[in-house]
Amino acid sequence: MKLLLRFPSHLHERPYTAEIILETGAKINIDRAYVDAVHAEVVVDVPDDKARRVVELFKERGVEVRILKKLIVWDETRCVHCGACVSICPKGVFRFDADWRVTLDEGKCVQCGVCINACPMRALALFYGEGERVKQQE
Amino acid sequence: MDFKVKKSIAEINEKIKDGSVSVVTADEMAALVRELGAERAAREVDVVTTGTFGAMCSSGVFLNFGHADPPIKMRRVWLNGVEAYAGIAAVDAYLGATQPSERNPEYGGAHVIEELVAGEEIELRAVAHGTDCYPRKSIETEITLADLNQAVMVNPRNAYQRYNAATNSSDRTLYTYMGTLLPNYGNATFCGAGALSPLCNDPEYETIGVGTRILIGGAHGYIIGAGTQHEPVKGKGTLMVIGDLKEMKREFLRAAVFYKYGVTLYLGISVPIPILNEEIAKRTGVSDAEIVTEVIDYGVPRRDRPVVRMVTYAELKSGSIEIEGREVPTAPLSSFYMARRVAEELKRQIERGEFLLTEPVARLPTVGETKPMKQTRELPLVRDVMSREFKVVREDASLEDVAKAIVKGKFTHIPVVDAKNKLVGIVTAWDISLAVAFKYNTLDKIMTRRVVTAKPDEPVDIVVRKFEQFDISAMPVVDDEGHVLGMVTSDQISKLVGR
Numbered sequence: 001m002k003l004l005l006r007f008p009s010h011l012h013e014r015p016y017t018a019e020i021i022l023e024t025g026a027k028i029n030i031d032r033a034y035v036d037a038v039h040a041e042v043v044v045d046v047p048d049d050k051a052r053r054v055v056e057l058f059k060e061r062g063v064e065v066r067i068l069k070k071l072i073v074w075d076e077t078r079c080v081h082c083g084a085c086v087s088i089c090p091k092g093v094f095r096f097d098a099d100w101r102v103t104l105d106e107g108k109c110v111q112c113g114v115c116i117n118a119c120p121m122r123a124l125a126l127f128y129g130e131g132e133r134v135k136q137q138e
Numbered sequence: 139m140d141f142k143v144k145k146s147i148a149e150i151n152e153k154i155k156d157g158s159v160s161v162v163t164a165d166e167m168a169a170l171v172r173e174l175g176a177e178r179a180a181r182e183v184d185v186v187t188t189g190t191f192g193a194m195c196s197s198g199v200f201l202n203f204g205h206a207d208p209p210i211k212m213r214r215v216w217l218n219g220v221e222a223y224a225g226i227a228a229v230d231a232y233l234g235a236t237q238p239s240e241r242n243p244e245y246g247g248a249h250v251i252e253e254l255v256a257g258e259e260i261e262l263r264a265v266a267h268g269t270d271c272y273p274r275k276s277i278e279t280e281i282t283l284a285d286l287n288q289a290v291m292v293n294p295r296n297a298y299q300r301y302n303a304a305t306n307s308s309d310r311t312l313y314t315y316m317g318t319l320l321p322n323y324g325n326a327t328f329c330g331a332g333a334l335s336p337l338c339n340d341p342e343y344e345t346i347g348v349g350t351r352i353l354i355g356g357a358h359g360y361i362i363g364a365g366t367q368h369e370p371v372k373g374k375g376t377l378m379v380i381g382d383l384k385e386m387k388r389e390f391l392r393a394a395v396f397y398k399y400g401v402t403l404y405l406g407i408s409v410p411i412p413i414l415n416e417e418i419a420k421r422t423g424v425s426d427a428e429i430v431t432e433v434i435d436y437g438v439p440r441r442d443r444p445v446v447r448m449v450t451y452a453e454l455k456s457g458s459i460e461i462e463g464r465e466v467p468t469a470p471l472s473s474f475y476m477a478r479r480v481a482e483e484l485k486r487q488i489e490r491g492e493f494l495l496t497e498p499v500a501r502l503p504t505v506g507e508t509k510p511m512k513q514t515r516e517l518p519l520v521r522d523v524m525s526r527e528f529k530v531v532r533e534d535a536s537l538e539d540v541a542k543a544i545v546k547g548k549f550t551h552i553p554v555v556d557a558k559n560k561l562v563g564i565v566t567a568w569d570i571s572l573a574v575a576f577k578y579n580t581l582d583k584i585m586t587r588r589v590v591t592a593k594p595d596e597p598v599d600i601v602v603r604k605f606e607q608f609d610i611s612a613m614p615v616v617d618d619e620g621h622v623l624g625m626v627t628s629d630q631i632s633k634l635v636g637r
Binding site (some may be wrong): 029078080081082083084085086088089099100114117118120121122 | 162191192193244317324325326327345392394395396397398402404467468469470471472473474475476478560
């Protein structure tokens with residue numbers, strides 16, 4: 001399960017992720033991290049069986065937790081199935097089906113954002129929740 | 139030549155009219171020729187429909203706006219902020235697909251064209267000198283496609299027979315008209331529809347010629363000649379085509395943006411090939427494995443970029459190719475899915491009797507090459523402007539040594555070299571300040587290791603682009619072994635430009 005963690009700025013210095021990994025034994029994978037002077041956002045992949053406990057522990061520590069069910073928005077009406085996204089995605093999210101139509105395996109997405117600008121039709125966007133601003137490193 | 143199968147375009151048109159015509163798409167034909175042989179395939183099939191759907195930068199539309207009152211002879215005209223060429227009479231203009239908007243580089247001519255086709259309202263703005271016959275000096279209005287007298291797409295170069303594939307050996311991501319190219323051969327991109335592509339199915343231009351009726355953007359149109367940069371001897375023929383924008387459909391025509399490159403138009407084109415004899419049938423049986431193209435390294439910013447390897451479309455379509463011993467993911471920029479749909483659309487129209495074939499009135503040239511631009515003024519090279527006075531320090535030098543080198547020579551950038559005199563880093567006056575401020579006391583804490591360098595035989599323009607890209611003001615000039623030959627600075631280049 002993918003979680004978006006938002007650390008309030010006063011929590012930047014604390015190794016909470018490490019503490020929670022040690023406490024739960026959950027093999028947490030950090031998909032993506034964005035840190036600047038005022039924000040710290042991390043997307044982590046947590047094994048499903050430990051996810052509930054991990055979420056609780058982050059919340060107890062004052063970290064805002066959002067479960068990411070949807071990672072990427074694909075406007076199929078704009079897509080022409082060219083494939084510009086296929087070879088640049090480091091995780092193999094995009095594939096061709098037998099008819100050369102692009103298909104998405106959203107679970108593999110780590111929201112790196114490479115595909116967003118690579119799409120000539122501007123048919124892709126990262127999803128952070130309704131009406132949320134997308135934070136992305138250049 | 140004596141053929142066993144002989145058909146004429148007139149005979150095929152009769153079959154189209156009475157509904158007995160047999161049409162297949164080019165990929166279906168490839169399978170048929172393999173299975174039945176060319177002669178039987180020629181007997182069974184009357185028309186093969188080809189298709190391509192991809193970025194066609196060299197595209198645009200002629201627009202006639204009708205006359206205003208008082209009338210205006212437009213000197214410059216903008217549509218949604220995108221300038222169209224107005225140097226043709228009073229109210230005619232040519233809007234190029236890749237022309238960017240003056241307001242937003244991610245919006246351009248192709249977007250205006252797509253929005254016109256979608257029936258959307260477009261803001262028109264024009265200015266003029268004012269003459270006795272055309273007194274008006276400016277106009278602003280809103281128009282739709284229906285308001286125009288004519289909107290005719292005329293594309294100087296479309297439907298490349300084949301095009302090179304692209305990869306990137308350099309150590310940074312490139313944003314090109316061939317899409318995003320990841321560093322260190324991270325991926326390879328390619329375009330064209332391979333065995334479905336129109337000219338690949340008629341490489342001798344036997345049936346595809348001037349006057350061939352085609353499907354363009356979903357509308358009936360025509361080939362009006364060979365396209366610009368038509369290069370038959372290299373198997374890189376192109377088509378110049380025309381079609382009525384008012385008849386086009388948005389699904390076969392799309393505005394696109396290549397990030398940090400610009401706007402282009404994706405367009406669907408389908409060309410029918412009448413199967414007049416078994417030779418033509420044989421050629422339409424072409425497969426992706428027989429179409430070869432070059433993989434070119436876009437990491438080299440010159441016209442003559444190195445060819446990394448040759449490759450077939452079958453290999454490119456397999457999802458990966460081998461480059462220098464590693465597996466490199468490949469993906470197209472053209473849409474095979476849409477190319478097939480375009481070919482199927484034409485097939486359907488021919489089967490329904492809605493599309494008749496035409497006899498070409500002239501053949502496309504089968505000879506001719508594309509020349510590079512004649513350049514009458516020599517571009518200065520790095521070696522012409524670089525300064526040969528510079529100072530290097532060894533990587534074990536103290537910060538004091540570096541500071542002294544900076545002060546004595548009035549240099550702002552000091553290359554750092556190893557024991558063999560090879561470049562390993564660069565350190566600037568700013569880095570020394572950093573060391574003082576944060577009490578760093580060794581060179582390796584402050585020097586930059588990924589040094590942007592220039593080569594002595596590089597044109598200065600390439601160095602200017604590097605200055606802009608990396609936001610730097612000087613770089614070492616090195617030979618192939620990494621020995622420092624000199625320094626080139628933005629100051630030297632400004633002086634050159636100011637000459």
